[in-house]
Amino acid sequence: MAKWYKTESIRPNEWVCGYCGNMVGGDEGYFGIQPPNHSWDGDNPGNDFVYVCPRCKNPTVFVHERGNVVQIPGPLFGNDVDGLPETVEALYREIRECVKSGCYTSAVLSERKLLMHIAVDNGAEAGKSFYDYVGYLSDAGYVPPNGKDWVDEIRKRSNEANHEIVMATQEDACQLLDFIEMLLKFIYEFPSRVRRK
Template sequence: MNWDKAMGLPSKSYKCGHCGESLSSAQGYLSKGSRNGQNVTDGYIYVCHSCKKPTFFDVYEGTQTPGPVIGNPVKHIPDADVEQLFNEAKSCYSISAYTSSVMCCRKLLMNISVAEGAKAGKGFADYVNYLNDNNYIPPNGKKWVDSIRKLGNEANHKIEFRTKEEAERILVFTEMLLRFIYEMSGIMMETESPETPTETE
């Protein structure tokens, strides 16, 4: 992706909402407007030098679009649908679609459960119980899942919108759950050496 005639801008540090890279960029575009009869700069578009994609900063509202990606990638997720849904939840958060982000996290519990052997077509409570009964939820972690379930249910069945703080909390819980189920076991498999054969007497 090439940006023709990008200009030098005041250097700005930010976390790219596309690739998640933390960077300082001084390359992009500015938007001129009028305020109180004065010509002013009302926005900047900075170009990430990692993924080459643009991020818009509104001078007056102080907002970044897309917003910074929350959390980090989780390694060793074997099911493509689970990984895609987690990334979708983070993408929704980055564009301020907080209710959608929470609903994605709720659906993610169902996807994880089915990916780990639960039968499809069950009720939501059955999926949560499956994860708990089969030790996919860490000790004292049931309250994380209950938070995801509760806020997800409210987002799914009530008119109210979920807040940025609620979506961020649920995403953090979801990431921790995915790390417990997938990343930790994957790391252990990478580092385990073959067992030394036992000597026969």
């Protein structure tokens, strides 16, 4: 682990570390100034800060950008899911990294691909259309009864991202990822918990 040189005590902060994923708090790091402030006051909320994670010792930067405070690297969106097959887990992680990096169109297209993987992994015939795979998941009982509207929304948004010249939004990517996380827990995590018992 790195030992950071000449860190200072700065304004305390809490954040989810983009490296280790832990909820942490700390007051060790560095601060910069934002013109026209020109203040070296480490307690000034207008300054940019670099915090050192007390768990993994990696740096996290908080900068002011267009009136918002942006964390770099940000935390992964969504939650870890246990019991996933290797390819499903790798693609799910890749999607979470896309959302974290602001690559929302890439995330939506990958979410579409992940749903296809999930369907085939659970008995759907390979080589079918995305529409068929989403229908399979719904018809085979992998989607809860009140989730049918989500299925239609996924079909619509994924079609737009794949076949039209539009960019996906953060909301598009995050809503689809919420749905996929729920499916992954329902299809993989909960059954794996029962098997472990």
